Amino acid sequence: MSLTAPAQMPAVAADPRPIVARAEHAVKVYGRGETTVRALDDVTIDFESGRFTAIMGPSGSGKSTLLHCLAGLDRLTSGAVYIGDTELGELSDRELTHLRRDRIGFVFQTFNLVPTLTAAENITLPLALAGASVDDDWLGAIVGKLGLGDRLRHRPSELSGGQQQRVAAARAMITRPELIFADEPTGNLDSRSADDLLQSARASVDAFGQTIVMVTHDPHAASYADRVVFLRDGRIVDEITSPTVTAILDALKQLSD
Numbered sequence: 001m002s003l004t005a006p007a008q009m010p011a012v013a014a015d016p017r018p019i020v021a022r023a024e025h026a027v028k029v030y031g032r033g034e035t036t037v038r039a040l041d042d043v044t045i046d047f048e049s050g051r052f053t054a055i056m057g058p059s060g061s062g063k064s065t066l067l068h069c070l071a072g073l074d075r076l077t078s079g080a081v082y083i084g085d086t087e088l089g090e091l092s093d094r095e096l097t098h099l100r101r102d103r104i105g106f107v108f109q110t111f112n113l114v115p116t117l118t119a120a121e122n123i124t125l126p127l128a129l130a131g132a133s134v135d136d137d138w139l140g141a142i143v144g145k146l147g148l149g150d151r152l153r154h155r156p157s158e159l160s161g162g163q164q165q166r167v168a169a170a171r172a173m174i175t176r177p178e179l180i181f182a183d184e185p186t187g188n189l190d191s192r193s194a195d196d197l198l199q200s201a202r203a204s205v206d207a208f209g210q211t212i213v214m215v216t217h218d219p220h221a222a223s224y225a226d227r228v229v230f231l232r233d234g235r236i237v238d239e240i241t242s243p244t245v246t247a248i249l250d251a252l253k254q255l256s257d
Helices: 063-070 093-103 119-123 125-130 136-146 161-173 191-208 245-256
Strands: 019-030 037-048 052-056 078-083 104-108 179-183 212-215 227-232 235-241
Touching: 019 063, 037 063, 037 078, 037 235, 052 063, 052 191, 052 245, 063 179, 063 212, 093 104, 093 125, 104 161, 119 125, 119 136, 119 161, 136 161, 136 191, 161 179, 161 191, 191 212, 227 245, 235 245
Parallel strands: 052 212, 052 227, 104 179, 179 212
Antiparallel strands: 019 037, 019 078, 227 235
């Protein structure tokens, strides 16, 4: 009796991750005439939910401009930027302020903590400003993941630089934003504090499904991301996934050649 192998079932593609933010043919021009600078030159890019993306490039490549336009901190000259299905260019300044408050978190190179408030008060400040209540379970989860449980009553002056930046990261997460934008978040930190912050960022993506877009010049920092996008002269010129420091350095070397 012969046996017939069962027919193979067709592969089922995994559901694609939703797109949290995207830019379409983004152009940003500063100045006029001979002083014109084309900071972004027809950039189209998507950012998926639950992924950590690093943006790199030489000084003046447009990486911070891209982040600021994606976050609604600056407006495009032409093209479009979306958070979810909302086009930022169609929003009034007031609507844009509300969107940033409700749907986006920010971590900058400077910590921007209020010196008279405790760490806990700094973390929950966005909720206080919005008149919203604190979800104690969510606060506890964030604080635990960022290793801040024994620092909540301390004021910024009583915290190390790394601890202050982790407080800033917790503040960015407290409203459960759709995505977090980080602009050189390790720039003012020593190597150990930077690693602590990056490990916390990586954990927030893996444990909570957070979406992070980070501008950095540091290959080590970028190696924590799921992908690295490279800009030069306002254009996307390369992208790598599952990056290593070596692969990032090789890509940066090609950019400079």
